Amino acid sequence: MTKSQLIEAVAGRLESVSKKDVEVIVDTIFSCMTEALTRDERIEIRGFGSFVSKIRESREGRNPKTGEKVFVPRKRTPFFTVGKELKERVNSVEGNK
Amino acid sequence: MAMTKANIVEEVYKKVGFSKSQAAEIVETVFETMKETLEKGEKLKISGFGNFTPRDKKTRIGRNPKTGEAIEISARRVVTFKASPVLKAKMNEKAP
Numbered sequence: 560m561t562k563s564q565l566i567e568a569v570a571g572r573l574e575s576v577s578k579k580d581v582e583v584i585v586d587t588i589f590s591c592m593t594e595a596l597t598r599d600e601r602i603e604i605r606g607f608g609s610f611v612s613k614i615r616e617s618r619e620g621r622n623p624k625t626g627e628k629v630f631v632p633r634k635r636t637p638f639f640t641v642g643k644e645l646k647e648r649v650n651s652v653e654g655n656k
Numbered sequence: 657m658a659m660t661k662a663n664i665v666e667e668v669y670k671k672v673g674f675s676k677s678q679a680a681e682i683v684e685t686v687f688e689t690m691k692e693t694l695e696k697g698e699k700l701k702i703s704g705f706g707n708f709t710p711r712d713k714k715t716r717i718g719r720n721p722k723t724g725e726a727i728e729i730s731a732r733r734v735v736t737f738k739a740s741p742v743l744k745a746k747m748n749e750k751a752p
Contacts, residue, residue, distance in 0.1 A: 584683070588664055591659070591663070607687050607690065637744070639706075650734070
């Protein structure tokens with residue numbers, strides 16, 4: 560499912576809300592989350608999961624193709640931890656196991 | 657302070673002409689739809705943010721790190737997240 564399909568699906572469930580409004584809201588949700596991570600702020604969506612920004616220290620890497628040494632700079636990376644409800648629901652469907 | 661669903665609802669409320677309870681309902685429906693998609697085993701691709709992928713894990717032998725005891729970890733379906741290059745770039749606009 561893509562973002563535009565998510566917008567369609569949500570609009571389909573909420574008859575009183577236009578697709579245009581759902582689009583603005585979905586974009587607001589993800590831009591809020593992006594901004595929080597940019598500020599190094601944790602995000603906790605109960606039942607869905609949490610996101611944290613972690614620092615990856617700089618390191619001496621290698622280009623796997625040429626074997627050449629490259630410097631990989633220090634950078635921020637987002638990490639996602641699945642929430643309890645989503646974890647259980649994803650794993651509960653018969654035939655998944 | 658962590659950002660919660662309440663903070664997101666607040667931002668949505670400021671942006672659109674809905675009441676706070678309507679904004680909360682819509683935000684809730686967005687996350688519920690996302691959960692249902694992943695529950696069905698379907699991948700969720702949010703362009704500019706990242707992809708959530710359900711993955712099937714086979715049974716494997718793990719170890720209790722405290723006791724060293726070998727235990728079987730049952731087959732399961734998990735969700736993984738891979739950040740979009742756009743998100744990673746935004747997070748690194750200011751030097752970390």
